[in-house]
Amino acid sequence: MGKHCNIILLDEQNIIIDSLRHINSENSTRAIVPHVKYTYPATTKTNFLDCTSFETFYEKLSLGKPIYEVFNGISKSFLDASLVNLGITNLDKSNSEKLYNYLQKIINNTDSNLLDFEIIENKKKDYFLKPTTNASSPFHLNFFLDDFYNIKETSEYFKIYRDSILKMILEVLNKYKKRLYNMEEKLQTCKDMEKYQLYGELITANLYQIPNENLKEITLDNYYTGEKITILLDDRYLPSINAKKFFKKYHKLKNTLEVVSLQKAETINELNYIESIIYELEACSTLDEVSEIFEEISENVIFKEKTDNYKKKQKTKVKKSSLTKNKNVSFNPLKYTIDGYTLLVGRNNKENDYLTLKYSKKIDLWFHTKDFPGSHAILQLQNENLPNNNVLLKCAEIAAFHSKAKNSSNVAVDFCEVKYVKKPNGAKPGMVIYTHNNTLYVTPKK
Numbered sequence: 001m002g003k004h005c006n007i008i009l010l011d012e013q014n015i016i017i018d019s020l021r022h023i024n025s026e027n028s029t030r031a032i033v034p035h036v037k038y039t040y041p042a043t044t045k046t047n048f049l050d051c052t053s054f055e056t057f058y059e060k061l062s063l064g065k066p067i068y069e070v071f072n073g074i075s076k077s078f079l080d081a082s083l084v085n086l087g088i089t090n091l092d093k094s095n096s097e098k099l100y101n102y103l104q105k106i107i108n109n110t111d112s113n114l115l116d117f118e119i120i121e122n123k124k125k126d127y128f129l130k131p132t133t134n135a136s137s138p139f140h141l142n143f144f145l146d147d148f149y150n151i152k153e154t155s156e157y158f159k160i161y162r163d164s165i166l167k168m169i170l171e172v173l174n175k176y177k178k179r180l181y182n183m184e185e186k187l188q189t190c191k192d193m194e195k196y197q198l199y200g201e202l203i204t205a206n207l208y209q210i211p212n213e214n215l216k217e218i219t220l221d222n223y224y225t226g227e228k229i230t231i232l233l234d235d236r237y238l239p240s241i242n243a244k245k246f247f248k249k250y251h252k253l254k255n256t257l258e259v260v261s262l263q264k265a266e267t268i269n270e271l272n273y274i275e276s277i278i279y280e281l282e283a284c285s286t287l288d289e290v291s292e293i294f295e296e297i298s299e300n301v302i303f304k305e306k307t308d309n310y311k312k313k314q315k316t317k318v319k320k321s322s323l324t325k326n327k328n329v330s331f332n333p334l335k336y337t338i339d340g341y342t343l344l345v346g347r348n349n350k351e352n353d354y355l356t357l358k359y360s361k362k363i364d365l366w367f368h369t370k371d372f373p374g375s376h377a378i379l380q381l382q383n384e385n386l387p388n389n390n391v392l393l394k395c396a397e398i399a400a401f402h403s404k405a406k407n408s409s410n411v412a413v414d415f416c417e418v419k420y421v422k423k424p425n426g427a428k429p430g431m432v433i434y435t436h437n438n439t440l441y442v443t444p445k446k
Helices: 055-063 076-088 093-108 141-192 193-205 238-282 287-298 304-314 349-359 389-401
Strands: 008-010 015-017 116-121 127-132 217-222 227-232 334-338 341-343 365-369 377-382 411-417 436-441
Touching: 055 093, 076 093, 127 141, 141 238, 141 287, 141 304, 193 217, 193 227, 193 238, 238 287, 238 349, 287 341, 287 349, 334 389, 341 389, 349 377, 365 389, 377 389, 389 436
Parallel strands: none
Antiparallel strands: 008 015, 116 127, 217 227, 334 341, 341 377, 365 377, 365 411, 411 436
């Protein structure tokens, strides 16, 4: 109905409390304003509920108009779906009676347990309710529609929320990738630093035989290799000044190498962390899980500007996750039972840290994919005796499934005792180092 849609709230006596759009009687055949009794829109159609018999129904049809133009409450799409369900192509009197009985059956059983419905979606994104006979509980149309639209709205909001957070994270990821690229270029220039040191040494060692005048180039013996080497000079300066400039460039590149190498390592760590966040976000299935990830990145300085801007745009507080007692992390890991053993799998970086470093015992086994972002998986043990290989393989398969390598084959999964898993000072959530590990190669399975 487009712009003609309205929402009207009535009390028990059908008096209008309020409406989305107020309509005065001057501009319409009826008034839609507060404190006025509500009247139904005028129509020339027949109310289907007034048809108490097939003969009455068929008499109305004999006018030659389509059913949806004769009766209120029957749309063209509903009629088409009904005819398809009944297998009717020609609406003669016999088939009209089938259709009438079908419509009456739907209406009479709307609030009974005689029918259940399944949702059918077509290519036009229209939805149809198809009756089935396997009802296990009473069917209430209003509750059904409320659940349907609630699930639909929640699903759409979840997708919008997750995609907006993902977009934010991908922007930061691209920023750090660009930064890493620039660092690689700087490190490339540092490869020639030893050459500049050699030039400075050779010129200094041979100053006694080099003319004290501005030169464009000079050829000297390389006493490291015994070969001749030609050095290009800046002819604005004397050879001795060129030597000093070569040494200065060498030290500058050497310092650059040290600083940029450190920055590169830090940037790679940041990229690994961002990749782990992207994996977690893609694995989310609920709004609460997305909120927990948003809460995590809000505490990280590399996302602070973007998360602050996002909060301002939303103009609402992002829901915080429930916290464990005296811990800054929600805790509801996935649980698997394998031949009597319990395997716990973290759902995000904060939960991974809590699961591995706080919750688990030192004798428990820790599983994680090698070289791929993924969840921490903990196999709980009662003693130091290792379970059999079948249990270890199943744990590795589950750990591989809960990682970015879930669609790969022959995935390497490391495992070791929890006591050998450590968190370096200042490391990002979920980032740990480990030793005394073994590796299993598996195909991811849930």
